[in-house]
Amino acid sequence: MQAVAETTDPVQALTQSGYKWGFATEIETELAPKGLNPDIIRLISARKGEPGWLLEWRLKAYAAWLTMTEPHWAMLAYPPIDYQDLHYYAAPKRKPGPQSLDQVDPELLRTYEKLGIPLRERAILAGVEPAEGSRQVAVDAVFDSVSVATTFRETLAKSGVIFCPISEAVREHPELVQRYLGSVVPTGDNYFAALNSAVFTDGSFVFVPKGVRCPMELSTYFRINARNTGQFERTLIIAEDGAQVSYLEGCTAPQRDENQLHAAVVELVALNEAQIKYSTVQNWYPGDAEGRGGIYNFVTKRGACRGARSRISWTQVETGSAITWKYPSCILQGEDSVGEFYSVALTNHHQQADTGTKMIHIGPRTRSTIVSKGISAGQSNNTYRGLVRIQPKASGARSHTQCDSLLIGEECGAHTVPYIESRNASAKVEHEATTSKIDEDQLFYCRQRGLSQEDAVGLIVNGFCKDVLKELPMEFAVEAQKLLAVSLEGSVG
């Protein structure tokens, strides 16, 4: 209950400045030439010191990509993307893959410090004791195309958990990567996934062995810094039988007038009775109030509940990006497996979001829960697009969708596009949807009690999103609440 009260202060400080993560870091960057062709892919692969099979895998993806066309079924409007006008590799100049934080460029560390990323190992190295009872979070930080620091690796290694940049996993744990990479999102799955498979540069790799409960939250922080650069990270998380892990990603980018492309792929694999909780606080630069600049975010996230009684839970708070195209999904293969999707998508100014989920029920008695909260303000457009598919063998499957939209102002749009396909008569699929406007009575009530217009909007919106925010780990829930309030700055009155 402390969260919202604590929120108002920092929010007031933040609203003075708008997007406070918009600074760029002056750092020497190694850039590949613009454009995409097999030579660029060979260059990326060589820079990463990859084995031959992975280069072949990339080239195969590239060949598939060439035969595909960009999808345009989403409710999104944007000028054509020139895929040859981008850099596909950007790395801070210095040897990538530092062994400890001491070897990380201090300018980078200052950047992450400005962003408030808890590279807490820094403090521990400096001999500072962590506060009693404070939860430890291991962080992997990805700056443009490379991972620059992963913390707490040794602590994790003691329990058998592998948490490292995926480029390193390719070298150190090739058998795991080869077994699982592309097993959930195949190279030719869709246009953006194929592109990612061809040129992915870095991202995180997590492996939690049988029966291990990961002793701390894992977190990756993605930062696009370089100009005219695409970020194509690839994340792979594997939880073996009975393993449990909670993972969070955060993302920001400098404020730039041109658009930047982000096309990530995330694959999750949960074996028997494994549980993976994946939370995202996405705050890529959304563009300015007139719709200039901002990130184009085309992301494929998918989890496979392969084992019986496994569970995958996606929680996302999406406040950033000019364009969001993202449908974190669950393939519920194992019997009695559970998929969950909790989403807050907020759009303001000229932002466009087309986001939702896919729940594919394959195994018997599989269950899915979808809670989507869309908030539209300004001239933005916010679409929920969700598919619930019940396959013939999914006897006794259940799915429940709750999809709520909140409109702020007169010029924004909210759309709900549910697809329900049931091929098993014993399955039960429910879908509820509501659309409401932020209520003048609620605003006046809050203001009469002393809240400013913006704090009142923030409070009401946070209340609207509560069912989703409570799914986030505590410290991130607080961050997400602040973010929601800041993102709505100037949207009312």
Add this chain to the structure above:
Amino acid sequence: MLQITGLAASIDGKDILRGIDLTLPQGEVHAIMGPNGSGKSTLSYVLAGRDGYAVTSGSARLDGADLLAMTPDERAAAGLFLAFQYPVELPGVGNANFLRTALNAQRRARGESELDAVQFLKLARAATKQLSMPDDMLKRNVNVGFSGGEKKRNEVLQMALLRPRLAILDETDSGLDIDALKIVAEGVNALRGPNFSALVITHYQRLLDYIVPDRVHVLVGGRIVRSGGPELAHALEADGYAAIAAEAA
């Protein structure tokens, strides 16, 4: 002290208040009584600063400051509290959280230090106890699923915590059974003192048996047609508004 002079206001071009003069000295409780549609609720909304009302002439000052020039939250920080006739539901917003956010916003605006969660909870628990309200009222979402009586009691709880200099109670008695009415009245009476004044808007005399006003004003057709002591409320109950209005005309 509240000083209202020649206050006229309209909504959608329709005149509702047609020149209100009212002085509410510090420490006093005044009642405003009147039939439906006489402008009672409009008066409370105009004083609290709700959008949609156009003040066409006149002024309203609280302790000398121009109320009408302030935003609703500035009026709240200046000490004005409105107990709503229809308290609003805030889904997903916890009552304690809402109250603490409001209290700290007001304290910040007045340059006072903010209360931390522990200090606040101590205050809040004392207030719920005094109003015979269960503690879980603080944990529930603001007014969501509250009965009519609970909503009104929640308004009084907020008033007790925010400690306004001027409270306007807009038909707080409507929909209350006699026990709830007594609790609400006790809440108001507990605040009475030299630094608290209240404007009690009501349709019925019943509430005034428990909150005995210093003065009673009768509002008809957007004007105060008669003022008097507490006995005026009894006369109204006996003779009805029509008789008073006819007499005043």
